[in-house]
Amino acid sequence: MGYSVGQVAGFAGVTVRTLHHYDAIGLLRPGARSHAGHRRYSDADLDRLQQILFYRELGFPLDQVADILDDRARGAGPMEHLRRQHALLTGRIEQLRRMAAAVEQAMEARRMGIELTPEEKFEVFGDFDPEEHAEEAERRWGDSDAYRESRRRTAGYTKEDWLRIKGEADDLNRRLVALMESGAPPESEAAMDLAEEHRAQIARHYYDCGYEMHTGLAEMYVTDPRFTATYEAISPGLAVYVRDAIVANAVRNV
Numbered sequence: 001m002g003y004s005v006g007q008v009a010g011f012a013g014v015t016v017r018t019l020h021h022y023d024a025i026g027l028l029r030p031g032a033r034s035h036a037g038h039r040r041y042s043d044a045d046l047d048r049l050q051q052i053l054f055y056r057e058l059g060f061p062l063d064q065v066a067d068i069l070d071d072r073a074r075g076a077g078p079m080e081h082l083r084r085q086h087a088l089l090t091g092r093i094e095q096l097r098r099m100a101a102a103v104e105q106a107m108e109a110r111r112m113g114i115e116l117t118p119e120e121k122f123e124v125f126g127d128f129d130p131e132e133h134a135e136e137a138e139r140r141w142g143d144s145d146a147y148r149e150s151r152r153r154t155a156g157y158t159k160e161d162w163l164r165i166k167g168e169a170d171d172l173n174r175r176l177v178a179l180m181e182s183g184a185p186p187e188s189e190a191a192m193d194l195a196e197e198h199r200a201q202i203a204r205h206y207y208d209c210g211y212e213m214h215t216g217l218a219e220m221y222v223t224d225p226r227f228t229a230t231y232e233a234i235s236p237g238l239a240v241y242v243r244d245a246i247v248a249n250a251v252r253n254v
């Protein structure tokens with residue numbers, strides 16, 4: 001006779017209401033009904049529920065879970081199914097990485113005394129952490145004037161200030177990507193000019209950034225996983241390209 005909806009709910013740690021919903025949307029239809037019309041679940045139904053809960057734990061929406069399981073039901077080949085799973089999991093991992101980065105950035109903003117609401121912090125720091133430069137300057141150069149100056153300036157920035165700063169950084173990154181994809185080497189005049197603009201943005205918004213300090217930051221773009229991940233998420237190879245352009249610009253200005 002199979003298992004009742006109450007038994008299945010107890011096995012799986014879900015509510016009866018959840019199982020009713022899965023039935024209503026066609027995600028998990030019980031294999032049989034009792035004479036009284038009550039749902040009865042088979043072992044195969046329990047296997048499908050286990051898979052549903054696995055994908056739900058990973059954060060996939062129900063429609064994607066249905067697509068994954070129905071691909072298997074329609075006889076999709078093992079490699080095709082694995083390829084689809086890999087694509088979905090990779091996308092989910094990237095989403096979680098960005099969420100974790102946003103939380104870390106909001107925590108750092110609070111530590112630095114930035115007076116924004118939590119919602120504003122997530123809105124502003126979704127992809128860019130303006131305080132990383134100041135934090136790394138403190139770690140690398142000790143109790144420096146650069147760190148104190150950055151903290152003094154940023155403590156008074158409003159949400160509008162941060163959005164404007166982020167917009168400038170995003171625009172610069174877009175132009176760097178376009179230049180890199182055009183094939184222009186990082187030692188080109190155009191690339192060095194963008195590197196100089198990058199240095200000027202730091203000096204304008206955070207602290208006086210000389211060429212020695214700028215090249216020190218540039219090295220961290222390829223040696224510090226946090227910096228590397230930020231640039232690689234924008235475009236693969238961008239971290240090295242920006243580093244090389246900054247170094248070339250420093251040499252040009254020595």
